[in-house]
Amino acid sequence: MRVKVLAFASYAEALGCGELEVELPAGATVADCVAEIRRGTGAGVPPAPLVAVNRRYARADRVLVEGDEVAFIPPVAGG
Amino acid sequence: MCPWLTHDPLDVTALLAEVASEGCGATTVFLGTVRRSEDDGDVVGIEYSSYDAMAEAELDGVLAEARARWPGVRLAMRHRLGYVATGEVSVAIAVAAPHRNEAFDACRFVIDQTKERVPVWKKERLAVGTERWVGPHGG
Numbered sequence: 001m002r003v004k005v006l007a008f009a010s011y012a013e014a015l016g017c018g019e020l021e022v023e024l025p026a027g028a029t030v031a032d033c034v035a036e037i038r039r040g041t042g043a044g045v046p047p048a049p050l051v052a053v054n055r056r057y058a059r060a061d062r063v064l065v066e067g068d069e070v071a072f073i074p075p076v077a078g079g
Numbered sequence: 080m081c082p083w084l085t086h087d088p089l090d091v092t093a094l095l096a097e098v099a100s101e102g103c104g105a106t107t108v109f110l111g112t113v114r115r116s117e118d119d120g121d122v123v124g125i126e127y128s129s130y131d132a133m134a135e136a137e138l139d140g141v142l143a144e145a146r147a148r149w150p151g152v153r154l155a156m157r158h159r160l161g162y163v164a165t166g167e168v169s170v171a172i173a174v175a176a177p178h179r180n181e182a183f184d185a186c187r188f189v190i191d192q193t194k195e196r197v198p199v200w201k202k203e204r205l206a207v208g209t210e211r212w213v214g215p216h217g218g
């Protein structure tokens with residue numbers, strides 16, 4: 001299955017882009033997606049970043065489905 | 080799209096008008112401004128960016144939680160994106176309530192939750208010309 005990965009702020013700089021498509025096996029979790037990105041990009045993001053799936057914060061064991069939007073969220077700093 | 084994020088300078092008078100009500104005897108305003116301090120590396124401005132759709136949704140959630148917790152409060156807020164120079168307002172929150180305690184408490188709740196969970200990031204621009212990302216406990 002394919003999911004859309006978004007990276008923001010310092011993570012986007014580390015990955016060299018803000019958006020990419022990733023191919024994952026069926027049943028893959030958020031943690032698997034993070035591992036795949038780290039394999040493919042030279043560990044541009046930390047091993048356990050804050051992640052949102054379809055615009056809501058999600059745990060590392062969340063199971064992904066085709067077409068999910070998986071966002072890597074650096075430590076937030078609004079205000 | 081909700082109106083909480085904007086690239087335009089913030090208009091506090093307009094926010095006050097949004098929450099004004101004859102039933103409210105107390106109004107609080109919180110303004111966050113970009114701060115310049117030589118101890119902090121002499122910041123001249125901050126570039127704000129966000130995960131727009133999620134930030135709007137999280138702010139919807141923060142404001143809904145505040146309304147549930149303090150029934151009767153009226154809330155308005157704006158967060159700036161893009162480059163904001165020192166001295167300018169980056170976030171503005173207005174809360175009107177029947178009485179002052181709810182107005183103060185709800186206002187504090189909204190800014191605290193915003194800083195904790197809304198996906199917005201800042202990159203400081205320093206007087207020497209370099210830039211750096213700000214961590215969660217900065218600013």
